[in-house]
């Protein structure tokens with residue numbers, strides 16, 4: 716099947732191309748409702764929002780006013796309403812069709828008319844050159860070593876002066892970071908840092924927390940992220956509904 720040009724003029728990748736570019740995300744693919752609980756419990760203090768606005772040099776009241784925003788790997792579109800509340804226009808890009816459908820449903824449920832969702836991967840964004848002011852990719856396994864085609868696409872679609880953010884785990888700090896390193900001992904945080912620095916990105920270290928409503932929610936979310944054995948160990952050691960969680964906010968101005 717060939718790539719298709721949409722009515723809006725965007726080139727939408729063929730199903731084959733999409734499948735070859737997509738990195739499986741078992742947590743959100745297999746249990747999107749559990750992943751929704753995870754999103755609800757992440758960063759109740761808005762530390763990531765504060766850090767992003769600081770990098771952009773904007774005050775909270777302005778938010779993303781006037782901006783064309785791109786959320787790459789938007790999943791079920793959890794973050795789209797937040798951007799759409801202040802941005803001029805928002806586009807969520809998600810290659811996994813069932814999630815793209817959920818993201819569109821979310822926009823419809825919220826009555827949001829300044830956002831859209833397209834099915835595509837980071838490596839072939841169906842967007843015009845120099846059309847985006849702010850790109851955001853959260854928990855984006857598809858950005859990291861080997862993701863250079865995706866970074867080249869960002870470079871193409873971002874306007875001069877635009878900013879890109881990639882948010883991911885900081886395995887070197889925090890209780891969550893400790894769990895992460897135990898679960899993936901071969902993860903090389905220094906190599907990840909060298910990768911981003913080589914591409915000209917900067918880092919803000921941000922301390923967030925998971926604050927889940929109930930112990931059952933925390934358990935479900937832990938089991939979503941870790942193997943059964945690792946989850947049993949974490950849950951035996953860790954009491955309560957919260958955990959401190961260090962993240963890296965990688966960013967670059969274009």
Ligand SMILES: C[S@@+](CC[C@H](N)C(=O)[O-])C[C@H]1O[C@@H](n2cnc3c(N)ncnc32)[C@H](O)[C@@H]1O
Pocket residue numbers: 736737738739740742743754787788789790791792793794808809810811814835836837838852853854855856857
């Ligand atoms: C862990 S989820 C995060 C979802 C969302 N950013 C959030 O915070 O709720 C990662 C997402 O990246 C998507 N994904 C996988 N491969 C991708 C690619 N090549 N380009 C863009 N997104 C991709 C997955 O389908 C999944 O929805």
